[in-house]
Amino acid sequence: MVKKLGIYVHIPFCASKCGYCDFYSLADCDRLMPKYHNALLQHIREASPQLQERHTDSVYFGGGTPSYYGARRICDIFNALKRAGRIYRSAEVTVEVNPDSVRYHDLLQLRSEGVNRLSIGAQSANDDLLRLIGRRHNWRQVVNTVKRARDAGFDNVSLDLIYGLPSQQREDWADTLSRALELEPEHLSCYGLKLEEGTPMYSYKDSPLLPGDDAQADMYLYTVETLRHFGYAQYEISNFARSGRECRHNLKYWQLQDYMGFGPAAASNVGDMRYTYVSSVAQYISGIQNGNNILADYERVDALGRAAEYLMLGMRTVRGVSAKEYHNRYRSDFSPLEELLTEFQRRGWAVREDERWHFTPAGFLLSNPLIGLMLEKQGEHKLSGNPWMDGRDLFSERIELPDGEELFYHSH
Numbered sequence: 001m002v003k004k005l006g007i008y009v010h011i012p013f014c015a016s017k018c019g020y021c022d023f024y025s026l027a028d029c030d031r032l033m034p035k036y037h038n039a040l041l042q043h044i045r046e047a048s049p050q051l052q053e054r055h056t057d058s059v060y061f062g063g064g065t066p067s068y069y070g071a072r073r074i075c076d077i078f079n080a081l082k083r084a085g086r087i088y089r090s091a092e093v094t095v096e097v098n099p100d101s102v103r104y105h106d107l108l109q110l111r112s113e114g115v116n117r118l119s120i121g122a123q124s125a126n127d128d129l130l131r132l133i134g135r136r137h138n139w140r141q142v143v144n145t146v147k148r149a150r151d152a153g154f155d156n157v158s159l160d161l162i163y164g165l166p167s168q169q170r171e172d173w174a175d176t177l178s179r180a181l182e183l184e185p186e187h188l189s190c191y192g193l194k195l196e197e198g199t200p201m202y203s204y205k206d207s208p209l210l211p212g213d214d215a216q217a218d219m220y221l222y223t224v225e226t227l228r229h230f231g232y233a234q235y236e237i238s239n240f241a242r243s244g245r246e247c248r249h250n251l252k253y254w255q256l257q258d259y260m261g262f263g264p265a266a267a268s269n270v271g272d273m274r275y276t277y278v279s280s281v282a283q284y285i286s287g288i289q290n291g292n293n294i295l296a297d298y299e300r301v302d303a304l305g306r307a308a309e310y311l312m313l314g315m316r317t318v319r320g321v322s323a324k325e326y327h328n329r330y331r332s333d334f335s336p337l338e339e340l341l342t343e344f345q346r347r348g349w350a351v352r353e354d355e356r357w358h359f360t361p362a363g364f365l366l367s368n369p370l371i372g373l374m375l376e377k378q379g380e381h382k383l384s385g386n387p388w389m390d391g392r393d394l395f396s397e398r399i400e401l402p403d404g405e406e407l408f409y410h411s412h
């Protein structure tokens with residue numbers, strides 16, 4: 001069976017930096033865009049042999065702000081990918097857009113080239129909070145962007161929202177959620193604000209204006225409950241979708257499937273290799289132009305490493321993990337983990353359904369320490385639980401796509 005692939009393209013440009021953002025992106029560097037574009041196109045052409053080995057069923061343009069980079073450039077890159085690889089006509093193709101940098105004409109162009117999913121950076125329905133966190137748009141622009149997306153033919157729209165903003169109370173977050181629901185998106189990503197060192201908003205870290213852990217937890221549980229009520233199933237800690245509208249691309253990250261990244265700071269996971277490119281546009285451009293190294297890290301992940309990732313990433317999702325899958329993939333004993341999960345269940349943090357274990361919303365709130373305990377347990381039983389590792393292909397279990405997927409944009 002031919003292996004499937006997700007492709008991620010990083011667009012490291014923004015109109016300005018938001019106060020909370022620690023993604024790799026540059027503001028005020030538009031002059032680098034033409035050179036970056038040529039480097040990216042060259043990189044894609046050069047990666048054609050690797051892209052040809054797999055069938056691509058998801059493409060994701062993230063950033064940064066792809067809509068600020070421009071629809072014409074995004075379409076150029078997508079067309080280069082179509083030529084270089086084997087992309088299903090039915091692939092999920094997502095572009096992240098910000099309401100202040102996308103026009104109707106851009107949306108029409110993206111849709112006509114085969115982009116079929118938009119992820120809109122909405123963040124909040126409170127214009128004062130949007131200003132406070134450095135967003136360049138207001139809620140009205142979010143509403144207009146969704147309307148224009150529908151008019152342009154997009155039937156798969158996701159909204160990104162943030163809760164736990166400075167001075168935000170549950171009522172304000174409830175208002176944002178309900179106004180987002182009025183727009184009837186197919187998918188919602190709701191992230192709790194995390195202040196990372198080095199970002200402008202890090203200075204709020206000890207501010208009394210910031211909702212505390214309990215208040216953030218309250219907003220999270222409210223989110224899960226409200227979205228469930230309105231028909232959005234939680235499928236990952238922060239992600240909710242109408243049935244069948246889970247993000248296929250992001251699922252690849254959590255289900256240890258293959259993906260290949262392009263652009264600075266982009267990560268790849270292909271077979272047993274994992275690598276990341278340098279977080280520098282200038283180094284990326286010159287590396288591609290001169291044939292120099294553009295890798296920041298590169299490692300071969302062994303079976304034990306993959307077994308740890310299986311727990312870490314699987315427990316982020318509502319699909320969770322199973323003893324059978326763990327044993328089949330890693331020939332490893334799940335029973336010490338099952339004991340721990342049974343204890344989590346007793347405390348209301350995990351449930352077992354159809355032979356699979358996953359966290360409850362209360363467990364998701366504690367997912368970092370709980371997964372830490374699982375990894376500790378796994379480590380303690382490394383020798384007894386893993387008498388041998390045979391290095392077989394750990395990626396043989398794939399999501400089967402429905403009939404009709406065998407139609408590529410270009411066949412070679």
Ligand code: SF4
Nearest residue numbers: 014017018021063064
């Ligand atoms: S638009 Fe997105 S990537 Fe750019 S600074 Fe804001 S949050 Fe970061």
